[in-house]
Amino acid sequence: MPADPIDYAAYDEGRDCNYWALDRTLQFEARRIYPDDEYRWAEPLLEDFGEVLGHEMAHTAERIDEEGHELRSFDRFGNRLNEVRYHPLLERQEEIAYETFGMTHDAFHAPPGRDEPVGFAHTLLMQALLCNVDAGFCCPVSMTTGAAIVLDKFDDGTLGEYFQGLTSRDIDEHIEGAMFLTEEQGGSDVGANEVRAEPTDEDGVYRLYGEKWFCSNIDAQGALALARTPDAPDGVAGLSLFLVPRTTPDGAVNDAHFRRLKDKLGTISVPTGEIEYQGAEGYLVGEEGEGFRYMAEMMNFERLTNATGAVGVMGRALLEAKVRAANREAFGATIDEYPLMRRDLVDMAVDYEAAAVFSFEAARVYDERERTEAVSGDDAYQLMRLFVPVAKYRTARMAVETTSYAMEVLGGNGYVKGHTTERLLRDAQVLPIWEGPSNILALDVLRAFEREQAHEALIPYVQERLAEVEHPALQEPTASVEERFHELQTAIGTLATEDGDYAQYHAKRLSDLIFDVVTATLLLSEAQWQLDEEGDGRKALVARRFVETRFGDDETYGVASGERFAMEDDVFDAIVRYAGVEPAALLEAAPADD
Numbered sequence: 001m002p003a004d005p006i007d008y009a010a011y012d013e014g015r016d017c018n019y020w021a022l023d024r025t026l027q028f029e030a031r032r033i034y035p036d037d038e039y040r041w042a043e044p045l046l047e048d049f050g051e052v053l054g055h056e057m058a059h060t061a062e063r064i065d066e067e068g069h070e071l072r073s074f075d076r077f078g079n080r081l082n083e084v085r086y087h088p089l090l091e092r093q094e095e096i097a098y099e100t101f102g103m104t105h106d107a108f109h110a111p112p113g114r115d116e117p118v119g120f121a122h123t124l125l126m127q128a129l130l131c132n133v134d135a136g137f138c139c140p141v142s143m144t145t146g147a148a149i150v151l152d153k154f155d156d157g158t159l160g161e162y163f164q165g166l167t168s169r170d171i172d173e174h175i176e177g178a179m180f181l182t183e184e185q186g187g188s189d190v191g192a193n194e195v196r197a198e199p200t201d202e203d204g205v206y207r208l209y210g211e212k213w214f215c216s217n218i219d220a221q222g223a224l225a226l227a228r229t230p231d232a233p234d235g236v237a238g239l240s241l242f243l244v245p246r247t248t249p250d251g252a253v254n255d256a257h258f259r260r261l262k263d264k265l266g267t268i269s270v271p272t273g274e275i276e277y278q279g280a281e282g283y284l285v286g287e288e289g290e291g292f293r294y295m296a297e298m299m300n301f302e303r304l305t306n307a308t309g310a311v312g313v314m315g316r317a318l319l320e321a322k323v324r325a326a327n328r329e330a331f332g333a334t335i336d337e338y339p340l341m342r343r344d345l346v347d348m349a350v351d352y353e354a355a356a357v358f359s360f361e362a363a364r365v366y367d368e369r370e371r372t373e374a375v376s377g378d379d380a381y382q383l384m385r386l387f388v389p390v391a392k393y394r395t396a397r398m399a400v401e402t403t404s405y406a407m408e409v410l411g412g413n414g415y416v417k418g419h420t421t422e423r424l425l426r427d428a429q430v431l432p433i434w435e436g437p438s439n440i441l442a443l444d445v446l447r448a449f450e451r452e453q454a455h456e457a458l459i460p461y462v463q464e465r466l467a468e469v470e471h472p473a474l475q476e477p478t479a480s481v482e483e484r485f486h487e488l489q490t491a492i493g494t495l496a497t498e499d500g501d502y503a504q505y506h507a508k509r510l511s512d513l514i515f516d517v518v519t520a521t522l523l524l525s526e527a528q529w530q531l532d533e534e535g536d537g538r539k540a541l542v543a544r545r546f547v548e549t550r551f552g553d554d555e556t557y558g559v560a561s562g563e564r565f566a567m568e569d570d571v572f573d574a575i576v577r578y579a580g581v582e583p584a585a586l587l588e589a590a591p592a593d594d
């Protein structure tokens with residue numbers, strides 16, 4: 001029985017609704033990437049989370065953004081405080097995320113109703129839902145999980161109390177994580193970090209000196225910072241990792257000066273500031289000189305949450321646009337009845353599907369790598385190393401584009417505070433910058449080929465999936481993807497033989513090509529599955545449109561092609577409003593032939 005379309009005209013705006021119930025793209029991805037038993041356990045929880053987000057946090061997030069937090073570096077007597085006075089509503093947000101929904105706990109300890117923890121795919125899906133309301137707050141939630149991952153993997157138990165705090169479900173015991181790499185002279189170039197760590201008489205305890213330039217969640221009790229020990233070599237090889245809490249175990253404020261909070265464009269709900277370490281106590285994580293390797297582990301997870309978070313931001317922007325377009329009348333009709341707006345909404349929705357399928361595939365391979373403990377040389381590891389930087393790079397840029405256009409769909413109101421699209425765009429704009437800008441990620445993609453031979457896993461991965469697509473309605477787009485896949489292999493081969501400068505020069509275009517080929521493959525594979533299992537052709541329409549817009553090369557940009565795809569009621573209802581599609585209808589006319 002094909003699904004009914006969603007009636008977006010029934011909403012006033014994209015809140016006071018359930019983000020899970022309304023988002024059939026996320027539901028599809030969750031069913032695809034969760035193990036069956038985990039999905040059965042998680043589904044009611046995701047439904048509840050979507051409800052709280054839509055009815056409560058959608059409102060609190062606006063208030064926190066408007067009013068912000070305040071830093072108190074000193075008390076009135078001049079004693080060091082290093083205290084962030086949080087907006088009072090933040091406490092409630094933390095309670096919802098960490099206590100009620102176990103957002104960090106459940107990946108490390110068995111949640112109620114299960115004997116074992118749930119996989120990171122679940123954590124990442126929760127991050128996407130959370131980003132429907134607050135991309136800023138997603139940052140500390142994600143770094144708390146990231147810091148716990150690092151301690152879980154590399155600490156020998158010395159810092160067990162911090163691990164317990166980071167993963168506790170009890171909000172009174174819970175602490176948050178943070179990651180402090182960036183210094184003024186070294187953001188992307190982490191090897192230029194200068195903060196020093198001097199050993200003390202106590203084993204594993206050091207004193208840190210120097211300045212960190214961008215510290216999000218500045219007052220985190222579970223903050224991890226990179227620093228250089230005496231006589232350590234230059235570059236990243238000389239970096240060690242330390243846990244540097246705001247207060248030391250005796251309750252004293254650590255020897256650091258929280259200089260100021262950055263006056264940021266967006267993500268106001270997370271306080272980002274500058275820290276000057278003045279002999280702060282830091283506790284060595286693992287071994288000296290391994291800091292960059294440990295931090296890379298956290299960075300992988302943060303880049304992935306950036307991608308699934310970008311999906312959440314796009315999902316909310318799209319929802320706001322759909323609701324507005326279904327309600328706003330101009331020239332005597334609602335604007336979603338006009339051909340040009342139909343095309344906009346269809347293409348925004350297809351972009352959303354693309355960002356979601358790629359990001360959650362990256363989440364699935366990350367999860368698989370964790371479950372199987374895959375190491376360098378294993379397929380899951382190679383794919384994870386490749387997909388994470390591609391996902392972060394592409395989806396961050398797509399989130400900026402989607403939030404920007406959603407604002408335009410809302411017209412003048414969209415540009416005005418309180419109408420959400422304004423905040424979404426401000427928040428989205430940081431997604432390409434933090435956790436590594438686009439160029440840095442594209443260079444990381446080159447490293448995944450050079451050091452991890454990622455092509456060894458990528459090529460059979462795409463071949464196997466394309467070989468399974470057999471429905472007649474998918475033949476033409478599959479042939480286009482096969483052709484482009486062939487060109488991707490040529491491109492990988494060319495970059496392997498050319499000089500390094502040439503490879504760097506083309507690194508972003510290579511990443512774009514990987515994203516498009518893998519996404520098209522995944523969408524076709526999803527379309528085949530949906531036709532087989534559900535007798536529904538909706539994903540087939542999504543896949544066709546993605547392939548046509550990415551790989552079509554009409555010389556008139558389609559203007560003379562006769563294409564009327566997004567104008568058709570059935571297509572619009574399917575792609576934008578999630579109506580099901582009878583498979584037989586797919587064969588009636590190919591999209592470009594209408």
Ligand SMILES: Cc1cc2nc3c(=O)[nH]c(=O)nc-3n(C[C@H](O)[C@H](O)[C@H](O)COP(=O)(O)OP(=O)(O)OC[C@H]3O[C@@H](n4cnc5c(N)ncnc54)[C@H](O)[C@@H]3O)c2cc1C
Nearest residue numbers: 179180181182187188214215216272434435436437439440
């Ligand atoms: C709101 C916010 C919060 C942040 N929070 C944190 C945090 O909690 N912890 C933390 O450690 N950092 C944090 N950062 C810092 C962020 O991670 C850095 O800004 C980012 O990594 C870029 O570093 P940079 O600012 O030094 O820019 P640069 O490294 O100077 O880069 C500037 C530009 O040069 C490009 N570039 C650099 N090298 C190359 C190259 N080899 N080839 C081509 N192009 C290149 C980059 O792509 C970029 O576009 C935060 C930043 C922001 C805006």
